[in-house]
Amino acid sequence: MLCACSGEQFRFEDQPGSPESLATRDFSASGLSSRNGGGDWDAKLDEIQVDEAESTLKEALSLNYEEARALLGRLEYQRGNFDAALQVFKGIDIKVLAPRIIKAIVERTRPCKPRSKVVTVPPSTMSIHSVSLLLEAILLKARSLEELGSYKVAAEECKIILDVVESALPSGMPDAVSGLTKLQDIFQKALELLPLLWTKVGNHHETIASYRRALSRPWNLDPQRLAVTQKSLALVLLYGSIEACPKDNIEEAIVLLMVLVKKMVVGNIHWDPELMDHLTYALSMTGQFEVLANYLEQTLPGVYTRGERWYLLSLCYSAAGIDKAAINLLKMALGPSESRQIPHIPWLLFGAKLCSKDPKHSRDGINFSHRLLDLANNQSEHLSSQAQRFLGVCYGNAARCSKLDSERVSFQKKSLSSLNEAAKRAKGDPEPDVIFNLSVENAVQRNLQAALDGAVEYSSMVGGVSTRGWKHLAIVLSAEKRLKDAESILDFTMEEAGDIEKLELLKLKAVLQMSQEQPKQALKTCSSLLAIIRAQEKSEQSETLLQKFETDAWQDLASVYGKLGSWSDAETCLEKARSICFYSSRGWNETGLCLEAKSLHEEALISFFLSLSIDPDHVPSIVSIAEVMMKSGGESLATAKSFLMNALSLDPRNHDAWMKLGQVAKMQGLPQQAAEFYQAAYELELSAPVQSFI
Numbered sequence: 217m218l219c220a221c222s223g224e225q226f227r228f229e230d231q232p233g234s235p236e237s238l239a240t241r242d243f244s245a246s247g248l249s250s251r252n253g254g255g256d257w258d259a260k261l262d263e264i265q266v267d268e269a270e271s272t273l274k275e276a277l278s279l280n281y282e283e284a285r286a287l288l289g290r291l292e293y294q295r296g297n298f299d300a301a302l303q304v305f306k307g308i309d310i311k312v313l314a315p316r317i318i319k320a321i322v323e324r325t326r327p328c329k330p331r332s333k334v335v336t337v338p339p340s341t342m343s344i345h346s347v348s349l350l351l352e353a354i355l356l357k358a359r360s361l362e363e364l365g366s367y368k369v370a371a372e373e374c375k376i377i378l379d380v381v382e383s384a385l386p387s388g389m390p391d392a393v394s395g396l397t398k399l400q401d402i403f404q405k406a407l408e409l410l411p412l413l414w415t416k417v418g419n420h421h422e423t424i425a426s427y428r429r430a431l432s433r434p435w436n437l438d439p440q441r442l443a444v445t446q447k448s449l450a451l452v453l454l455y456g457s458i459e460a461c462p463k464d465n466i467e468e469a470i471v472l473l474m475v476l477v478k479k480m481v482v483g484n485i486h487w488d489p490e491l492m493d494h495l496t497y498a499l500s501m502t503g504q505f506e507v508l509a510n511y512l513e514q515t516l517p518g519v520y521t522r523g524e525r526w527y528l529l530s531l532c533y534s535a536a537g538i539d540k541a542a543i544n545l546l547k548m549a550l551g552p553s554e555s556r557q558i559p560h561i562p563w564l565l566f567g568a569k570l571c572s573k574d575p576k577h578s579r580d581g582i583n584f585s586h587r588l589l590d591l592a593n594n595q596s597e598h599l600s601s602q603a604q605r606f607l608g609v610c611y612g613n614a615a616r617c618s619k620l621d622s623e624r625v626s627f628q629k630k631s632l633s634s635l636n637e638a639a640k641r642a643k644g645d646p647e648p649d650v651i652f653n654l655s656v657e658n659a660v661q662r663n664l665q666a667a668l669d670g671a672v673e674y675s676s677m678v679g680g681v682s683t684r685g686w687k688h689l690a691i692v693l694s695a696e697k698r699l700k701d702a703e704s705i706l707d708f709t710m711e712e713a714g715d716i717e718k719l720e721l722l723k724l725k726a727v728l729q730m731s732q733e734q735p736k737q738a739l740k741t742c743s744s745l746l747a748i749i750r751a752q753e754k755s756e757q758s759e760t761l762l763q764k765f766e767t768d769a770w771q772d773l774a775s776v777y778g779k780l781g782s783w784s785d786a787e788t789c790l791e792k793a794r795s796i797c798f799y800s801s802r803g804w805n806e807t808g809l810c811l812e813a814k815s816l817h818e819e820a821l822i823s824f825f826l827s828l829s830i831d832p833d834h835v836p837s838i839v840s841i842a843e844v845m846m847k848s849g850g851e852s853l854a855t856a857k858s859f860l861m862n863a864l865s866l867d868p869r870n871h872d873a874w875m876k877l878g879q880v881a882k883m884q885g886l887p888q889q890a891a892e893f894y895q896a897a898y899e900l901e902l903s904a905p906v907q908s909f910i
Contacts, residue, residue: 282308283346286353298360305357313350314380320347321384325396348398351377355406362413371413371422377406378429388433400436407435408445411452420456424465427452443485446472447494454498470498474511481514489519505536523549527563534570543570543577550587561599564588568606575617581610601642605650608634612657616910619865631657648677652685659692659909662869667692667909683709683717687724688909694728695905702906703728715752719745719765724907726772730779731906738776745769767797774806783810801831808840817844838863839873846880853880871900 285307292301310317320342354377361370381403389400411426427449430437437445453469473495479485492515499508509532512525520528526549530542546567549560564587571581585607592599608631615627635654642650655670671689678685686709690702706725713721722745729738749766752758770793777786787810793803808823821844827837842859845852857880863873878893 282313282353283349286349289353290356293356293360298363302357302360302364305353305360308350308353308357310350310354310376310380314376314383316342317347317350317380318384320344321381321399325385325390344396344399348402351380351399351402351406355402355409358406358409358413362409362416367413367416371410371417374406374410374413377403378410382433386433389436391436404435404437404441407437408441411448415452415456420452423452423456424449439479439484440486443476443479443488446476447488447491450476450494450498454494466498466501470495470502470504473498477511477514481516487516487519492519500535503535505532506538508532509536523560523563527560527566530563530566530570534566539570539574540577543567543574543580546570546584547580550584561588561591564591565599565602565606568603568610572606572609572613575613578610578613578617581606582614585610597641598645598647601638601647601650604634604638604641605647605653608632608638608657609653612660616660621868624868628661632661646677648674648682651677652688655692656688656909659688659695659905662695662903664692664695664903668696681712683713683721687720690724690728691905691907691909694731694907695903695909697902699728699732699906703732715748716758716761719748719762722748723765723768723772726776727906730772730776735776735780739773742769742773742776745772763796767793767800767803770796771800771802771806774810778806778809778813783813786810799830801827801834801837803827804830805834805837805840808837812840812844817847820844833866835863835867835870835873838866839870839876842873842876842880846876846883849883853884856880857884869900869904871897871904874900 285304289301289304289308292298292304321344323341324344354373358370358374358377361367361373381399389396389403407430411423411430414420414422414426427445430445431442431449450469450472453465453472473491476485476488476491477495480487480491492511495511496508499505499511509529512528512532515525526545530545530549532542533539533545534542546563549563550567564584567584568581568588571577571584585603589600589603589607592603611627611631611634615624615631618624618627632654635650635657638647638650639654651670651674655667655674658664658670659667668689671685671692675682675685675689680686686705690705693699693702693705703725706721706728710718710721722741726738726741726745729735729741746766746769749762749769752762770789774786774789774793777783777789786806790803790807790810793800797803804823804827808820808827811817811820811823821841824837824841824844827834828841831837838859842856842863845856845859857877860873860877860880863870864877867873874893874897878890878897881887881890881893
């Protein structure tokens with residue numbers, strides 16, 4: 217018994233000998249009267265015209281024929297006879313039946329009339345069972361083509377199902393309509409199959425379009441099924457293709473992944489750890505590390521251990537430029553609450569590395585490095601070398617932050633000892649960064665020959681392509697008063713340097729030229745520096761750095777004009793610098809020097825104190841305040857001496873502070889003490905670089 221579109225039932229007189237004969241048998245309107253009783257049909261002929269009855273009968277018989285093929289094709293597909301199933305399904309002309317299928321779906325899903333609980337459907341409308349049977353046949357036809365390797369044709373067949381249902385339901389699948397369960401299931405399977413077929417074809421544009429199509433309307437997908445579709449689209453957008461609008465694709469993928477993570481957090485879908493991995497990758501690609509940290513904080517307990525979570529968060533905050541928060545998180549990972557856990561080498565290594573960059577965290581870095589060294593001694597020489605390297609750098613930073621002479625000397629010795637040990641352990645596989653850090657520390661401690669040898673060795677190890685290596689070498693040479701050689705190295709390096717690196721080199725070159733009493737050349741260099749800055753395309757990442765370079769360039773110009781005695785030009789340059797960065801310690805110190813040159817002592821002091829309000833440890837401003845007070849004489853000398861002693865506690869090798877201290881001692885009538893201070897200033901000036909080694 218097969219269902220017809222009118223709801224009538226037709227019975228074959230002869231039982232088919234086999235499914236194949238049923239599927240290939242032709243039915244015609246002329247044979248209808250011999251197979252069915254005519255009583256019922258006579259009543260119909262009385263009501264409608266003969267030609268309409270004949271048309272209805274032909275359609276009914278044709279549908280039976282298509283249903284037979286659908287049933288037989290399903291049987292062959294279930295048996296795994298994909299070729300036979302395909303041959304059977306080819307007899308179903310879905311394009312001819314599509315209008316009637318669309319009409320049937322529309323009628324069956326049409327809202328009930330007011331005061332009526334039953335949807336009235338015309339008798340000639342195809343049943344939902346017939347619709348489901350025929351759409352299933354097309355779906356199985358697509359699957360058979362897929363099994364036979366005809367992916368493109370399969371995708372085109374699968375697309376027919378979506379076109380038909382979408383034409384009937386442009387607003388999506390309605391809720392609470394009885395009898396649509398089978399149809400909905402077939403449609404949802406087609407939604408999921410189509411993008412997979414286009415993926416096998418290799419057409420990423422169609423794959424993405426198919427996934428977007430599945431998500432563009434409410435198709436009553438259950439939450440987990442919808443999540444799988446959203447995840448699949450996100451992965452295709454992230455990893456599938458870079459042919460068109462890769463940035464837009466990544467942003468869309470991020471939105472989808474964020475939606476899925478939110479669903480996981482509230483428990484709407486099962487927890488999927490892969491989603492966090494993909495979201496991490498996507499946000500990292502776009503530099504949205506703070507957003508990533510926010511989502512990591514939302515992960516459920518048990519997905520990561522507390523230590524792992526803190527470590528991942530520290531990576532995010534460090535990448536976002538918030539090193540202080542990153543260090544605090546790593547300290548938590550090594551806190552009392554984690555004392556029973558075995559320390560994780562990556563946490564320790566990352567903590568030591570972060571702390572080595574900031575002198576304020578040098579003591580924490582020493583702690584990280586020692587903990588790392590305890591673990592590394594039993595693992596590898598390379599890890600031990602890295603632990604010793606960070607330990608040496610942190611000891612050096614701690615020495616520069618210490619205000620106690622005995623502690624400073626102790627830290628300096630430990631710094632060189634650790635760095636030499638790091639170089640020794642990495643001797644079989646020399647580490648350029650170790651040699652560079654060792655050279656810098658030797659330079660800071662004024663072991664200039666050792667610093668020079670290290671700088672040359674580092675440049676040789678990196679093949680002469682490191683701008684920071686050549687810059688460091690030039691500064692070491694300036695400390696040896698080989699200013700011409702230093703400038704020649706900068707000119708040589710300039711040819712291979714990138715735009716940002718060239719700015720650093722030009723800044724140093726201008727300082728070297730001022731040290732050689734070449735103000736005109738220094739002015740020219742500063743002008744070139746400003747021209748390069750203005751020619752740069754400013755992005756979010758580079759804008760802050762370029763503003764810093766431009767501020768420094770105007771301040772350098774002010775220094776040059778100050779040495780030439782052109783104070784009005786110097787003030788103009790300083791106003792330019794303040795318009796870019798108002799809160800600059802150096803800028804206010806230079807402003808004070810201009811005012812001091814005009815004998816405006818009170819105004820100069822205000823500028824110097826403004827500088828200290830921005831940076832209380834700005835040594836040049838402290839020395840400048842002492843110099844103004846020295847001019848007052850009398851009781852002000854004791855205050856000036858106090859300021860100078862404070863400056864030397866911050867920077868013991870500041871020869872200018874020692875010189876001013878000698879002048880104070882002389883004015884106080886202490887010639888022996890003054891001579892000692894002058895001697896210290898002279899010796900330190902002999903090895904003073906034109907720019908800080910750090």
